[in-house]
Amino acid sequence: MSRQLLVTGGAGFIGSNFVHHWCQNYPHDRVVVLDALTYAGNIANLTGLEKQENFRFVQGNICDRSLVDKLLQTENIDTIAHFAAESHVDRSILGPGAFVETNVVGTYTLLEAFRQHWQANSQPRNYRFLHVSTDEVYGSLNPDDPPFSETTPYAPNSPYSASKAGSDHLVRAYHHTYGLPTIITNCSNNYGPYQFPEKLIPLMCINTLMGKELPLYGDGKNVRDWLYVGDHCSALDVVIHRGIPGETYNIGGNNEVENINLVQMLCQLMDELAPNLPVSPAANLITFVKDRLGHDRRYAIDATKIKTQLGWTPSVTVAEGLRLTVAWYLTHENWWKPLLSQEYQAYYQKNYVF
Numbered sequence: 001m002s003r004q005l006l007v008t009g010g011a012g013f014i015g016s017n018f019v020h021h022w023c024q025n026y027p028h029d030r031v032v033v034l035d036a037l038t039y040a041g042n043i044a045n046l047t048g049l050e051k052q053e054n055f056r057f058v059q060g061n062i063c064d065r066s067l068v069d070k071l072l073q074t075e076n077i078d079t080i081a082h083f084a085a086e087s088h089v090d091r092s093i094l095g096p097g098a099f100v101e102t103n104v105v106g107t108y109t110l111l112e113a114f115r116q117h118w119q120a121n122s123q124p125r126n127y128r129f130l131h132v133s134t135d136e137v138y139g140s141l142n143p144d145d146p147p148f149s150e151t152t153p154y155a156p157n158s159p160y161s162a163s164k165a166g167s168d169h170l171v172r173a174y175h176h177t178y179g180l181p182t183i184i185t186n187c188s189n190n191y192g193p194y195q196f197p198e199k200l201i202p203l204m205c206i207n208t209l210m211g212k213e214l215p216l217y218g219d220g221k222n223v224r225d226w227l228y229v230g231d232h233c234s235a236l237d238v239v240i241h242r243g244i245p246g247e248t249y250n251i252g253g254n255n256e257v258e259n260i261n262l263v264q265m266l267c268q269l270m271d272e273l274a275p276n277l278p279v280s281p282a283a284n285l286i287t288f289v290k291d292r293l294g295h296d297r298r299y300a301i302d303a304t305k306i307k308t309q310l311g312w313t314p315s316v317t318v319a320e321g322l323r324l325t326v327a328w329y330l331t332h333e334n335w336w337k338p339l340l341s342q343e344y345q346a347y348y349q350k351n352y353v354f
């Protein structure tokens with residue numbers, strides 16, 4: 001049976017990778033993207049899809065209830081894949097308001113609209129509300145702690161992760177209370193094509209190409225668990241098709257790396273793949289800067305449940321994924337240059353203390 005998907009945040013990093021994945025693999029499904037095109041949203045991420053009959057882009061806000069109602073009805077939506085969010089921890093420290101608005105109120109608006117749409121439809125269809133969330137809701141790990149599992153208690157530390165945790169709780173409650181067929185996924189750090197320049201990996205690639213400092217927070221020994229974005233998309237595909245409503249699935253690639261080691265790997269790739277770097281070797285640009293407030297020390301995901309129950313496995317190693325990503329940023333200057341706007345420069349000035 002074909003699906004009619006509403007993909008919120010489909011012009012962002014993971015959302016756009018997901019839309020490309022879905023349109024390529026399921027050409028008989030319909031995909032409607034709803035995206036406000038904030039600073040992080042970019043219509044260029046969806047280039048090539050605009051001519052396909054089964055694809056539609058709508059610019060709008062997930063907090064706009066009448067717009068969401070109209071789309072659910074007129075497009076006869078059965079599946080929401082909810083990516084739209086304010087997603088950058090540093091921006092949530094500088095200004096948490098937008099995070100509460102989009103991540104909490106926006107998710108509530110979608111849930112409420114979807115509940116009414118689902119209750120009004122009597123046909124037996126495969127309704128799903130997939131809520132794409134993060135491992136950051138579980139808080140910070142010590143070096144010897146076991147990785148986060150689906151039963152780890154929530155302990156969000158940043159305004160970003162607290163707003164995502166709030167949205168996760170609402171999604172869970174809509175299943176428990178109304179039986180809405182929701183599924184939550186909590187994924188580790190993603191990287192790959194179309195990631196906005198503010199995030200660690202694109203920032204390091206772009207700054208290297210521009211001969212700018214590579215700012216590492218604190219002692220550079222914080223640990224993140226990295227997953228190539230294509231593997232996240234294949235996991236979400238499996239969850240939509242085979243996941244059980246009411247369940248949560250953790251997604252991760254078992255790739256814990258200290259930030260300093262990751263940046264050194266990126267520098268080596270840059271030295272190898274980029275001709276005529278302004279500063280060489282690139283590692284000479286590494287600069288330790290003032291730490292992020294409340295900086296979580298370590299994240300790690302135990303993905304046993306999705307592997308054993310749904311049969312998902314990641315296919316890209318960190319070495320392969322970083323090489324693909326560096327090569328992508330090297331060949332897509334036309335994509336990232338326009339994103340280094342005045343707004344971005346102002347954010348950069350406020351965020352970094354050298």
Ligand code: NAD
Nearest residue numbers: 009011012013014036037038040041061062084085087190
């Ligand atoms: P992103 O910032 O690149 O993209 C977010 C998208 O949402 C943008 O296109 C933006 O325009 C849109 N958006 C923001 N506010 C909106 C609103 N009010 N209405 C409609 N659209 C709005 O984010 P991302 O990194 O692609 O993350 C996508 C989702 O995945 C988020 O929910 C995030 O919490 C989650 N997640 C991200 C990671 C990661 O490593 N990036 C890891 C785990 C989970």
Ligand code: TDX
Nearest residue numbers: 087088089134136189198199200201215216217222259
């Ligand atoms: O300039 C930097 N220097 C630095 O040392 C930046 C931007 C980051 N860092 C550190 C902070 C983190 O320990 O690198 C690590 C990764 O930072 P980010 O790319 O900002 O990611 P993180 O804060 O871990 O959050 C990401 O993963 C989980 C996404 O932005 C979230 O949306 C997702 O939920």
